[in-house]
Amino acid sequence: MKIYKKGDSQSYTLGVFPTIESLENKPNYVKRIVVHSSIEKNRGYPKIQQLCKIHHIPIDIHDKTIDKLSPKNNCFAIGVFDTYESSLNEGNHVVLVNPMDMGNMGTIMRTMLGFDYVNLAIIRPAVDIYDPKVIRASMGALFHLNVQYFDNFESYYQLYKHHEIYPLMLKGATNIHHVQTENIHTLIFGNESSGLDDSYLNYGKSVFIPHSEQIDSLNLSMALGLTLFHFSKQEFKERKVLRGNV
């Protein structure tokens, strides 16, 4: 096993939780599991064993591999999987233009899953979603999502111009609190530091998130979270209880 490099055809999950997520959601791509000899105490291990048995995936105990790939020593399991391409489906989409931060990308994936957005288009150049840091930050949410890369926004747009398109921009024309839709839509977000350039004012209905003048802007994952929360309001409004019996 070698440390992942951008574009490698195999990557790996670091940690019990994302490894279980990979086994539950993309078992066909998981080639083997490597565990640390001290994993026996971990309460997620029986689940890993059960899933590996069902899907005929080998488990190796190999402390050195763990120590090499996860130098911080708080990792008990690694799931080695073949990277794969997925395609967007006809639900709502999120488009990220040139996202560069791995931690942000993980948080974004997790937040998308939290609001039932499962389609993510990424416009290159961009961070590699299969970097183990992204997978870890996503806590395995990656394995629930359809993620498709595009070389430029126009190639995405040609395929999905029948969606309602909402670019999120500091210069957006409409206050988000005045936007609501029940139709299939695409929410577009720019790069962490530069946002979307003015050309995006020409697509669909540009939207801004109002905030005080005391800050320059909200950070990307926060802006995205607020936007998904807002756009999915109708879907979540009638839930009476989240976790009453925990």
Place this chain on the structure above:
Amino acid sequence: MKIYKKGDSQSYTLGVFPTIESLENKPNYVKRIVVHSSIEKNRGYPKIQQLCKIHHIPIDIHDKTIDKLSPKNNCFAIGVFDTYESSLNEGNHVVLVNPMDMGNMGTIMRTMLGFDYVNLAIIRPAVDIYDPKVIRASMGALFHLNVQYFDNFESYYQLYKHHEIYPLMLKGATNIHHVQTENIHTLIFGNESSGLDDSYLNYGKSVFIPHSEQIDSLNLSMALGLTLFHFSKQEFKERKVLRGNV
């Protein structure tokens, strides 16, 4: 200059931007500025010079101090300031119970400022807001806020029980989409990993943020951002433009 330790009576900002924020908002506490010899090129430096002149604060060029306090070498200015205590005012409040993560705390402060929440109560044990990592993550938002520590929630509550109280909890009684108020209120959030314990169900009106069952919970700073966005909706709804002339 020595590296900050929890409870020290002096701390410091790392970087030009948070240093300017300290000089603009809390100049009386800033004792001196240390800059790197290569700062001349930085476009924030004239602002620092101007503010230091107005407030009679000395500027020293001292590369070794910068290298010692900011080992990552991307820092051009350090502002040394006396830590101070501030008191909450009669606006809306945020209460954080036992927050432990420095990066989260910085993001939270910045998000609060973005939605005009300037009062933060922190229930101990908790992260030290004067740790340079917190200040940096807050991008200087700390210097805009009133932050007050309490030994337990009850001491806070005795002073502010006339507020409308909203604990944010996975087991909360009411879906956030059905809560709205124009009154002075307090929003309470638990620790990053454990949330609020059941005793908070007895205070005010407990609220949950609905999300899909695919994730366990939203992370703390995201939950806080969504909540402030929601509760400040009336205030921000009528803004016609955010940044039209940038």
